[in-house]
Amino acid sequence: MGRLLIALAASGALLLARTAPAATDFDWSVDLRAVASDGEQSRLNGGLGKLRFDSDHDGLRLGEVRAGLRTDLSDTMRLVAEAVAYGDHDVNAVDLTEFYVDWRPIPHSIWRSRVKLGAFYPEISLENRMRGWGSPYTLTYSAINTWVGEELRTIGGEYSLDWLGRSNGHNFDVSLNAAAFGWNDPAGTVIASSGWGLTDRQSTLFGRFNNGGRPNTQRTLFYDDMDKRAGYHFGITANYRGLLELHALHYDNRADLADASTVIQDTTWQTYFDSLGARYTPTAALTLIGQWLHGRTLAGLGPPVNAWTFDSEFLLASWQHGVMRYSARYDRFASQQTASNFLPYVENKYFGDRGHAWTLAGARHFGEHWSAIAEGLYVQSWVAQRTISSEYGGLDIPANASERQWQLAVRYQR
Amino acid sequence: MACTVLSVPGLAVGASALSVTVFGADGKPLEGAVVIAEPAAGSPHPSLGSKSIAVMDQRNLMFVPDVLVVQTGTAVDFPNSDQVRHQVYSFSPAKPFQLALYGGRAHAPVVFDHAGLVTLGCNIHDSMIGYIWVTDSPWFGRTGTNGTLQLRDIASGDYTVRIWHTRLSETGPQLETHVHVEDGAPLAASFHLRHALKAELMHHGADKKWADY
Numbered sequence: 126m127g128r129l130l131i132a133l134a135a136s137g138a139l140l141l142a143r144t145a146p147a148a149t150d151f152d153w154s155v156d157l158r159a160v161a162s163d164g165e166q167s168r169l170n171g172g173l174g175k176l177r178f179d180s181d182h183d184g185l186r187l188g189e190v191r192a193g194l195r196t197d198l199s200d201t202m203r204l205v206a207e208a209v210a211y212g213d214h215d216v217n218a219v220d221l222t223e224f225y226v227d228w229r230p231i232p233h234s235i236w237r238s239r240v241k242l243g244a245f246y247p248e249i250s251l252e253n254r255m256r257g258w259g260s261p262y263t264l265t266y267s268a269i270n271t272w273v274g275e276e277l278r279t280i281g282g283e284y285s286l287d288w289l290g291r292s293n294g295h296n297f298d299v300s301l302n303a304a305a306f307g308w309n310d311p312a313g314t315v316i317a318s319s320g321w322g323l324t325d326r327q328s329t330l331f332g333r334f335n336n337g338g339r340p341n342t343q344r345t346l347f348y349d350d351m352d353k354r355a356g357y358h359f360g361i362t363a364n365y366r367g368l369l370e371l372h373a374l375h376y377d378n379r380a381d382l383a384d385a386s387t388v389i390q391d392t393t394w395q396t397y398f399d400s401l402g403a404r405y406t407p408t409a410a411l412t413l414i415g416q417w418l419h420g421r422t423l424a425g426l427g428p429p430v431n432a433w434t435f436d437s438e439f440l441l442a443s444w445q446h447g448v449m450r451y452s453a454r455y456d457r458f459a460s461q462q463t464a465s466n467f468l469p470y471v472e473n474k475y476f477g478d479r480g481h482a483w484t485l486a487g488a489r490h491f492g493e494h495w496s497a498i499a500e501g502l503y504v505q506s507w508v509a510q511r512t513i514s515s516e517y518g519g520l521d522i523p524a525n526a527s528e529r530q531w532q533l534a535v536r537y538q539r
Numbered sequence: 540m541a542c543t544v545l546s547v548p549g550l551a552v553g554a555s556a557l558s559v560t561v562f563g564a565d566g567k568p569l570e571g572a573v574v575i576a577e578p579a580a581g582s583p584h585p586s587l588g589s590k591s592i593a594v595m596d597q598r599n600l601m602f603v604p605d606v607l608v609v610q611t612g613t614a615v616d617f618p619n620s621d622q623v624r625h626q627v628y629s630f631s632p633a634k635p636f637q638l639a640l641y642g643g644r645a646h647a648p649v650v651f652d653h654a655g656l657v658t659l660g661c662n663i664h665d666s667m668i669g670y671i672w673v674t675d676s677p678w679f680g681r682t683g684t685n686g687t688l689q690l691r692d693i694a695s696g697d698y699t700v701r702i703w704h705t706r707l708s709e710t711g712p713q714l715e716t717h718v719h720v721e722d723g724a725p726l727a728a729s730f731h732l733r734h735a736l737k738a739e740l741m742h743h744g745a746d747k748k749w750a751d752y
Binding site: 235 | 624626629630635637639656658659660662663665666738739741749750
């Protein structure tokens with residue numbers, strides 16, 4: 126409750142700090158939840174459960190308090206800051222998820238350049254399209270975007286070149302983007318140690334993450350640069366008349382494994398992946414989204430070098446009917462360790478998980494400021510490292526688990 | 540023959556009138572088609588006279604109306620009725636312009652002084668597309684729910700009648716026809732599109748919860 130009060134106070138302070146120049150746009154929201162869960166100990170509480178809320182952490186909960194600030198530094202340059210409080214055990218009660226400057230000159234031809242500098246999400250999710258990187262469809266993000274929210278942030282610069290076909294009589298726009306970044310060397314820690322998750326808990330720029338508990342109980346600092354070597358990602362997006370939007374992204378943090386330390390939170394993880402996504406909006410009421418991601422992560426000096434593959438995909442359908450929105454999503458996910466140099470310490474078990482999940486949500490708006498979202502989530506998973514015995518610092522529980530989580534969120538936003 | 544022109548004697552007495560009906564490829568009357576009757580080269584282009592200001596509003600991340608037809612020299616106001624700010628631009632040769640980021644009514648009306656099609660965009664919301672047809676002719680409009688537009692008080696002479704639609708998926712001679720107007724002899728022209736219209740543009744909500752970019 127103390128943390129909740131701190132979060133609410135911080136939100137209020139931000140509100141009072143609001144100045145009213147026309148060039149500043151401030152918005153905030155509060156999300157309170159009633160939760161019922163039979164989940165295993167959550168990955169957020171040191172366990173290997175897949176959900177945000179487990180059976181020991183349900184009841185009345187803070188979903189989040191978030192505040193967003195958009196300030197125009199000039200007519201074409203904007204500063205964006207997103208702050209959030211989750212009321213959980215992170216080191217900072219309020220922290221930033223994004224903080225960047227966006228330069229977007231007014232186009233004088235069909236080509237437009239854009240530049241982003243700071244800390245922001247790569248253009249990967251077709252689901253997280255609300256301010257603060259939230260989803261309008263479900264409370265819980267897909268497994269793919271749960272992981273993106275947990276482990277990825279571009280801290281650096283991104284250049285985009287847009288071909289504005291639709292402003293010139295064509296049917297589609299195309300955009301190419303490329304980014305160079307640092308401070309993402311630990312990316313891969315969570316997927317390797319805990320596998321995939323299904324939460325709406327984004328990591329924060331200065332926060333920590335209690336990564337799966339055992340056998341690696343350390344809390345990970347996500348956004349750190351150990352090797353002084355820049356990573357990159359590049360991608361393409363295309364939009365056909367607003368009906369069909371396609372995203373493709375290749376990411377590689379180019380972490381230098383020679384920079385590995387014996388302490389996991391100081392270890393570089395070389396992580397690279399490809400992601401493809403499509404959003405189809407055949408009518409104003411219906412939205413269909415699909416995304417696929419496949420990657421690898423490597424850590425340690427070896428021999429052998431620890432290696433994992435991970436992949437997931439989801440399909441989401443959402444139907445808007447007046448003030449109601451109904452959404453359903455199916456996720457499938459798997460990760461598999463393919464090489465290990467610590468087998469003797471974990472009962473000769475390779476890490477890995479696989480499973481699938483169904484998420485059903487219904488949302489209703491009550492006027493301009495209030496909304497309520499009910500969500501049911503069922504996830505069936507197998508996680509190899511759940512079976513590691515307590516002698517080895519493991520959880521010593523069955524590898525298979527079926528978890529259910531019911532949430533009713535009440536949101537107020539201004 | 541995609542366009543037909545009929546003389547309709549006795550339909551009206553006095554000023555000449557031209558009734559234009561547009562049918563989609565499905566044979567149903569097409570609402571919202573732009574119709575412009577341009578006097579043949581050398582003929583005078585009378586001014587509409589009244590210089591009222593036309594309005595291109597911005598509501599729910601859309602330009603409203605989606606297409607505006609104005610006579611050359613008309614000033615167009617661009618109020619922003621959304622909660623979020625817009626930054627309207629065009630790089631169309633007929634009228635390149637930009638309106639610095641704004642909400643409400645921050646900018647003076649823009650005068651459209653060259654004929655042609657002007658495509659509007661918003662630099663903040665790439666999904667927003669709007670059109671302004673600028674024509675030297677005073678005889679223009681959009682078809683109603685019955686697919687028909689009545690053009691009145693047309694002077695005698697030769698005219699090229701053109702049609703256009705925001706979702707048109709075809710080009711070709713079927714989109715224009717030539718007519719000769721004589722005093723007191725009303726005409727009716729009809730157009731039949733050959734191809735189905737493109738799908739409607741899709742938009743998401745315009746409140747502050749949605750990310751701009």
